[in-house]
Amino acid sequence: MxxxxxxxxxxxxxxxxxxxxxxxxxxxxxxxxxxxxxxxxxxxxxxxxxxxxxxxxxxxxxxxxxxxxxxxxxxxxxxxxxxxxxxxxxxxxxxxxxxxxxxxxxxIHTSSDDEFVKYIHNGDVAPCFLLDTKAEEITDFLAFTQHIQYIMTGGQVYISDYQGKLW
Structure with missing residues (x-):
């Protein structure tokens, strides 16, 4: 140090x-x-x-x-x-x-109960299907953010690979 x-x-x-x-x-x-x-x-x-x-x-x-x-x-x-x-x-x-x-x-701190989730995969336009209700809500929100990003950048860019820890 x-x-x-x-x-x-x-x-x-x-x-x-x-x-x-x-x-x-x-x-x-x-x-x-x-x-x-x-x-x-x-x-x-x-x-x-x-x-x-x-x-x-x-x-x-x-x-x-x-x-x-x-x-x-x-x-x-x-x-x-x-x-x-x-x-x-x-x-x-x-x-x-x-x-x-x-x-x-x-x-990313995880415990044995935590799950690392692939919400949206960059190889598929459809969000990942998840069984957990909260994860599904986050997936829907992230798909919504892609639309905002696409529109606000004039169709130039959006985040295509969302993944992380389910909070």
Missing amino acids: GIRSSPNDRIILKRPYINDHPVEVKPPFTRYALQDESNILYHEANALYWAKALLQMTYQFIDCAVKDTKVPPPFEIPRLRFVDAGLLFAYSDPSSIVNVAYLVEEL
């Missing part, structure tokens, strides 16, 4: 790898060259940055629409978020060049 730094959250470190075992993911993992790895991680972090911005834009739209109504909606609007993340570059010593790169993400 550096001067005046202290851990605030539990994190995970992610690195891309070349899938040498198409049937089963298992070690040893073949790594990309540092330049390629850094580029892959940069694109992943950038996608997360834009997804957070799109979700924030969506909530601003919803909040503005709800604020101007005389009667509140007859349902609760879910307040969801993306994990906090960033890039981490490690040096073998302070005067050297980068020797490894990671995507750092906040850890």
Whole structure:
């Protein structure tokens, strides 16, 4: 740890790898060259940055629409978020060049009762069918957010792969 730094959250470190075992993911993992790895991680972090911005834009739209109504909606609007993340570059010593790169993400805390849910898959236009009523409501809401994002960006972009912990 550096001067005046202290851990605030539990994190995970992610690195891309070349899938040498198409049937089963298992070690040893073949790594990309540092330049390629850094580029892959940069694109992943950038996608997360834009997804957070799109979700924030969506909530601003919803909040503005709800604020101007005389009667509140007859349902609760879910307040969801993306994990906090960033890039981490490690040096073998302070005067050297980068020797490894990671995507750092906040850890999603789960217990044995928690479920990690795929709400909308980017390979299918239909939201995932879920048995849990709350998960179904969140899935419907996320499909709605896609429509807002599509319209507000002039049909250029929307978040296509929603997944996470059921709160």
